[in-house]
Amino acid sequence: MSTEQNNEPIIKTGVQNVAIGARDRPDETVLEATNLDVYYGDERAIDDVSIEIPETKVTAMIGPSGCGKSTFLRSINRMNDQIDAARIDGDLYFQGKNVYDEDVDPVALRRKIGMVFQKPNPFPKSIHDNVAYGLRVQGKDDDVNLDEAVERALRAAALWDEVKDKLDSSGLDLSGGQQQRLCIARAIAPDPEVLLMDEPASALDPIATSKIEDLIADLAEEYTVVIVTHNMQQAARISDKTAVFLTGGELVEFDDTTTIFENPDDNRVEDYITGKFG
Numbered sequence: 388m389s390t391e392q393n394n395e396p397i398i399k400t401g402v403q404n405v406a407i408g409a410r411d412r413p414d415e416t417v418l419e420a421t422n423l424d425v426y427y428g429d430e431r432a433i434d435d436v437s438i439e440i441p442e443t444k445v446t447a448m449i450g451p452s453g454c455g456k457s458t459f460l461r462s463i464n465r466m467n468d469q470i471d472a473a474r475i476d477g478d479l480y481f482q483g484k485n486v487y488d489e490d491v492d493p494v495a496l497r498r499k500i501g502m503v504f505q506k507p508n509p510f511p512k513s514i515h516d517n518v519a520y521g522l523r524v525q526g527k528d529d530d531v532n533l534d535e536a537v538e539r540a541l542r543a544a545a546l547w548d549e550v551k552d553k554l555d556s557s558g559l560d561l562s563g564g565q566q567q568r569l570c571i572a573r574a575i576a577p578d579p580e581v582l583l584m585d586e587p588a589s590a591l592d593p594i595a596t597s598k599i600e601d602l603i604a605d606l607a608e609e610y611t612v613v614i615v616t617h618n619m620q621q622a623a624r625i626s627d628k629t630a631v632f633l634t635g636g637e638l639v640e641f642d643d644t645t646t647i648f649e650n651p652d653d654n655r656v657e658d659y660i661t662g663k664f665g
């Protein structure tokens with residue numbers, strides 16, 4: 388039976404709780420893929436994907452294992468450049484500029500489009516130096532400004548109160564959830580526009596996960612967040628927009644999260660989110 392007929396949402400969404408303030412603005416596109424294909428050797432992992440991702444919103448990417456979510460995410464800030472077999476066709480624009488143009492410096496691009504991974508990966512350095520790292524690379528190493536910028540990033544990552552008295556301790560001595568917030572602080576220190584998150588809470592316990600989810604809602608007041616998640620309830624709770632990929636790297640539906648979870652257009656999306664496959 389279709390959800391349209393019985394009017395019952397498949398998964399209740401939480402987006403109405405965050406549709407306030409800055410996030411009420413009309414959508415402005417910050418990232419746009421047109422007819423994007425990504426290959427590993429001869430194998431196509433992303434198949435002709437076109438999508439416009441709105442600014443200062445949370446966009447979730449969901450879909451079964453191996454459908455290309457991480458590949459798509461990594462193509463946005465050219466992390467796939469580091470994989471020899473990877474190549475792309477089509478276009479990917481950030482603020483109207485094709486990120487694959489020859490004059491784009493991938494390192495500078497990654498400061499504007501930061502990334503947080505599934506497993507927290509702090510450097511074996513102090514908490515302070517983990518956050519300062521991106522700024523030092525940028526050449527902003529005036530001590531006073533650096534300390535202020537480190538504090539700002541740690542506050543924005545909801546970690547400052549827990550670490551302010553031990554900034555010289557190793558980042559590796561923090562709990563998993565704290566390490567992930569430290570990695571988020573490191574990603575936001577250079578003042579990016581976009582944060583890409585590849586299953587940022589899947590290695591964390593429920594309390595640490597809930598802190599990361601609250602933090603994502605706060606971050607989306609200022610940053611565009613694109614998050615890959617296996618957890619459909621999490622996508623429903625925290626995202627404004629949801630993109631559903633299916634096996635073969637096809638983007639089958641992209642819409643407001645409420646529409647995707649309560650009344651999707653494509654039967655395959657309904658089958659996927661009701662657990663019929665994947």
Ligand SMILES: Nc1ncnc2c1ncn2[C@@H]1O[C@H](COP(=O)(O)OP(=O)(O)OP(=O)(O)O)[C@@H](O)[C@H]1O
Pocket residue numbers: 427432450451452453454455456457458459470472617
């Ligand atoms: N470095 C790589 N070299 C070769 N093939 C790869 C590489 N990374 C991914 N692939 C292949 O590309 C396809 C998409 O993988 P990707 O990791 O993007 O999917 P995913 O949807 O993120 O999966 P998961 O949810 O399991 O993390 C898969 O067939 C995978 O085997």
